[in-house]
Amino acid sequence: MPDPDRPSPAAARTGSGSGRRPSAAAGRYGGRPTMKDVAARAGVGLKTVSRVVNGEPGVTADTESRVRAAIEALGFRRNDSARILRKGRTASIGLVLEDLADPFYSPLSRAVEEVARANGSLLFAGSSAEVPAREQELALALCARRVDGLVIVPAGEDHRYLEPEMAAGVATVFLDRPAQRVEADTVLTDNADGARRAVAHLIAHGHRRIGFVGDRSAIHTAGERLRGYREAMARAGLPVDEAWVAMGPTDPDRVRAGLDRMLSGPHPVTAVFAGNNRVTVTAVRVLYGRPGPVALVGFDDFELADLLRPGVTVIAQDPARLGRTAAELLFRRLDGDDSPPRRVELAADLLVRGSGEIPPAG
Template sequence: MKAIADRVGVSIKSVSRVLNGEGGASPETANRILATAEEMGFRRNELARGLRQGSRTNTIGLVLKESSTRFFVELIRGIEDVAERHELLVVTATSRSSDQEKATLLALSSRRVDGLLIVPASFDQAYLRPEQAAGLPLVFIDRPPAGIAVDAVLSDCFGGGYAAAAHLMENGHRRIGVIGGFASAYTVSERLRGYRAAFETHGIRVDRNLIRLDTEGASEAEAAADELLDLADPATAFFTLGNHCTVGAIRSLRARGISNDRALVGVENMELADMLEPPLTVVTHDISDMGRIATERLLARINGDDSTPQVVILPTRIIPRGSGEIPSAR
């Protein structure tokens, strides 16, 4: 408000009155203040007003990168377990782009939710610093925040990537193809880092020709699997870094009739994973527990915990079902 006051040539009090609809300025001055505020991107913060009044809404916001996968179903279950015990209402919204994420989070914060749980879609959340400064508690889930220091609850993606690659190596595989989503995503980059570390530990050189990232949707993942199978020295096993990648790899293997000849380890459970032929081996973690821990952390912040931001990393585990235990024929 000081910047607006300086530009218009009025007092901060005059700016505050106009922006809060309290009057006290001539129509001409009020219009100049409002025009300048809009030009400077000023947004009246209802959160800060509510905090000054000491009010609570018993409502928390949850913003998800997407909401159609089993991961989010289990995550929401864990969040709602805690919310119900504490008689909190959870307002859920989705975002599929950086711009939509920003608009959604700022809209929720301006409506005075008591705190926000965020599964980020963008790679920079510095725009939330004013909300944090105003006292809005924030907890990130699955992916760490960027541009802002707040709590986060993550899975051990590095450990999961290491365990998956090592598991396949135990069955004789050295040509392990990797299919993943966006390379810039934390979950993808950390799993790939774990994969590389497993190769280093076992004294095996990583062949970059076996890595296919930035796939969008099952069709692109299927095409990536086809490429890995068509190499002069093809992949004998697959490590897929997301459900759409797993689906694509399965389609490729089935189309060639070699589902029982190539090993496959996926990330996270998917519907009917145990009913596939062969049943799908996965590296996973307790997703509902992730939601519960994040919500408890948010509640602690809402109730006054002002300690240094924490990063909680949940362990991963392999669930062997058959597809990841197919031995290498070479």
């Protein structure tokens, strides 16, 4: 949790400006000059300084130039934190996601940032590391800072903790995964549909034994993609051997073990559907090193997927579009849109590149 208690390194500096009480002001914000200091130096009232700083009308050219000179001489910069306290709007939003470094989430972050910028807001960003307690801690810390809104890729499965915040006016949009146990705006990809199409594509290329390596089942997107996998198999009248399904963490060792399992045994799969970008990368490492060709379709696109041999066929989400859509919805709420919570589902695109068109071995 944020802890503003530690002393500032600038605490030793002496206060600057005229008419200040050093005992109270010394070191605070590095002893920065305030509007009061500017007013004293320019020989005007506080409100006049405020008018000049904020470009409000009703100040004579002469007065204004005296104030500007004082601002310049003192190196004054308005303290927006104080301004915010009085105005009630912080002009900042928070973004909580799984991992800022993940190639799926980083374009999404950038998109949210761009929309925030276009709307005059600053962005707090933080990673939950897929730990529900961390998501909650971050989201609530952001609310305590009174962000105007929150874009959140949930890690947890119960978001009732946000209800008081939302009721108090914090605009909240859930992204990539839906809110749970709370009504809220949600923007996500149609994961089940994407998965169905991925698996149907493999079936169309002759596969009957298809494996699925997904993220932990508790993660909504993982569950949805698993559902899509099962539905596509069922629609084609194909049975699913549970040895072909490997849900769990996306670290390479776990993924590798899951693949080994479904590729050995009496009924090895001839094709693999990889449930997200992390899984696909490991699957490429495993499958491309094997003698017998195994077909592969991945969920999520990734850089250079087209340059591998064969190129990797994927169901591509558009992370930037997801981020943009969520942030735009957020600012529409901040602009007064109080219609019922919306759920926006974006379609994913099948990108055919080679790995998904490999025919079954034998």
